[in-house]
Amino acid sequence: MTKELEHKFVVDLEQNQNIVHKVCRIYTNNQDAHNDLFQEITIQLWKAYPKFRGEAKFSTWMYRVALNTAITLYRKSKRTIKTQDFDSVLYKIESSEYDNTEEEQLKVLYKTIHHLSDIEKALIFLYLEDKNYKEISETMGITEVNARVKMNRVKNKLKNILNP
Amino acid sequence: MDQLELLKKDWKKQESKLPKLSKEEIAQLIHKKSSSIVKWIFIISVLEFVVPYFILLFTGYDNLSMKNYEKIGLSDFMTVFYAVTTIIILYFIYRFYKNYKSISANSNSKVLMQNIIKTRRTVRHYIWFNLIALFVVSLVVIYKMFHTQSFIDSLPENTSMVLIWAVSIFVLLFIMLLLWLFYKLIYGVLLNKLRNNYKELVHNGMN
Numbered sequence: 178m179t180k181e182l183e184h185k186f187v188v189d190l191e192q193n194q195n196i197v198h199k200v201c202r203i204y205t206n207n208q209d210a211h212n213d214l215f216q217e218i219t220i221q222l223w224k225a226y227p228k229f230r231g232e233a234k235f236s237t238w239m240y241r242v243a244l245n246t247a248i249t250l251y252r253k254s255k256r257t258i259k260t261q262d263f264d265s266v267l268y269k270i271e272s273s274e275y276d277n278t279e280e281e282q283l284k285v286l287y288k289t290i291h292h293l294s295d296i297e298k299a300l301i302f303l304y305l306e307d308k309n310y311k312e313i314s315e316t317m318g319i320t321e322v323n324a325r326v327k328m329n330r331v332k333n334k335l336k337n338i339l340n341p
Numbered sequence: 342m343d344q345l346e347l348l349k350k351d352w353k354k355q356e357s358k359l360p361k362l363s364k365e366e367i368a369q370l371i372h373k374k375s376s377s378i379v380k381w382i383f384i385i386s387v388l389e390f391v392v393p394y395f396i397l398l399f400t401g402y403d404n405l406s407m408k409n410y411e412k413i414g415l416s417d418f419m420t421v422f423y424a425v426t427t428i429i430i431l432y433f434i435y436r437f438y439k440n441y442k443s444i445s446a447n448s449n450s451k452v453l454m455q456n457i458i459k460t461r462r463t464v465r466h467y468i469w470f471n472l473i474a475l476f477v478v479s480l481v482v483i484y485k486m487f488h489t490q491s492f493i494d495s496l497p498e499n500t501s502m503v504l505i506w507a508v509s510i511f512v513l514l515f516i517m518l519l520l521w522l523f524y525k526l527i528y529g530v531l532l533n534k535l536r537n538n539y540k541e542l543v544h545n546g547m548n
Contacts (some may be wrong), residue, residue, distance in 0.1 A: 183368070191364045198359040215362075216370050223371040225446045242446045245453050248538055250377040250446060279347055286348050295534075296541045299450070304345075305352040318451025323545050332345055339344050 186226050189235055190219065196239050197222075203302045204247040206291050214251055221246045241316050244302070248295045282339055289338050297331045304328060379444055382457065382531060386437060386464045389527075393471045394430060413485040422478055433467040454539040461532055468524050472517050483509050 190197075197218050201211040222242050229238050290301055296317075303313045313328070314321045362370075410416045440460040446453065486492055487505065 183371070186371070187364050187368050190367055191362070194362055194367070195356060195359055199356070202355075202359075211360075213376075216373055217376060219367065219370040220373060220375045221377065221446045224375075228445065228447050238447070241449065245446045245448070245450055246377075248450060249453055249457065249535060250379060252376050252378045252381065282344055283348060283351050286344065294541060295538050305349050307349075316449060317542065318449030318453075319542060320545075326545065335348075336344060 182227070186223060190222065193236050193239055196236060197243050199306070200243040200247050200302065203290065203298050204295075210253070213253070214247060217251050218243045218246045221250060237312070240303070240306070240308075244299050244316060248299060285339060286335060289335055293331065293334075296327070297334070300324075300328050300331050301335070304332070378531070378535070379457065382461065383441060385527060385531065386441075386460070389464050389468060390430070390434060390437070393468070410482075413482070413489055415482065415485050418481065419478075422474075426474055429470065430467070433463060433470070437463045437467075451539075451542055454535060454542070457535060458532070458539065461528070465524075465528065472520060476513060476517060479513055480510075
């Protein structure tokens with residue numbers, strides 16, 4: 178692959194790197210794991226880049242490859258050193274401290290998201306990114322109806338945790 | 342405000358706090374080694390192709406064993422057997438290569454998972470083929486061996502042939518069971534998570 182292509186890719190990714198960071202935020206819960214997944218997604222994007230023909234927007238294509246990597250391709254590396262989890266740093270909360278303020282609600286929501294399945298994480302992520310059902314169905318390869326059913330289920334799951 | 346709307350608002354707010362890598366840092370990352378599951382699937386699959394073939398080749402297809410086969414009248418059978426297995430194995434390798442090539446992160450999630458599962462399925466069929474071929478050829482060799490005069494002469498008097506057959510088949514099946522369990526283990530380690538994700542994804546959620 179030529180230097181020119183590499184340069185173009187680096188520029189594109191640098192501008193859109195937020196997407197990858199956000200996928201890492203959903204799928205990992207500490208900085209080392211975040212960096213590891215970011216690296217793997219970058220490698221997969223670069224490997225897939227020559228086949229990206231611009232039929233979709235660069236960012237749309239990035240969502241697809243990044244989620245594919247997080248859900249399917251990525252194998253957690255063993256060498257990751259255990260650092261403190263985001264969960265315990267950011268969302269330090271005991272049920273007794275629960276006071277139902279917006280901030281507390283957010284903490285519980287983020288914590289719950291980290292315990293969702295890989296597929297549920299992808300759905301919530303696409304919801305948070307304001308993707309419509311057509312885009313979700315194209316990214317995941319399921320029908321719009323199925324996407325809708327699954328999305329409602331995850332949303333209800335989150336709501337039920339806050340309002341048992 | 343709806344709690345999920347609140348979450349969405351906060352999610353957007355968090356965007357400003359995300360890390361920011363420079364172009365140089367990104368350029369370095371793309372040359373790092375991938376730890377993708379596809380790489381492992383490829384390495385392990387190639388081993389699975391190569392190891393049984395070499396076991397088959399080196400344990401049975403040399404001058405000494407061919408001479409032994411000749412003694413029990415199986416040299417033609419074994420030559421045909423090796424020729425046919427080689428052709429079938431080449432076909433498996435071709436199928437594996439085609440499936441492996443179709444794995445691309447550009448596909449949607451479902452197709453990507455399907456292609457990985459299909460690739461592994463080829464290897465699974467290959468392993469089944471090997472186990473069955475091994476079983477059949479062993480039975481033929483044992484049968485012929487049991488009917489040679491030297492073997493019959495070497496048996497103590499009143500030995501039950503049924504018992505000898507039972508023990509032989511038991512040992513064969515036991516070896517196959519061990520191989521199969523070992524294989525299940527590799528397969529499980531590699532694909533359990535993926536298969537569960539796939540099931541969850543395609544499940545239409547209606548019930």
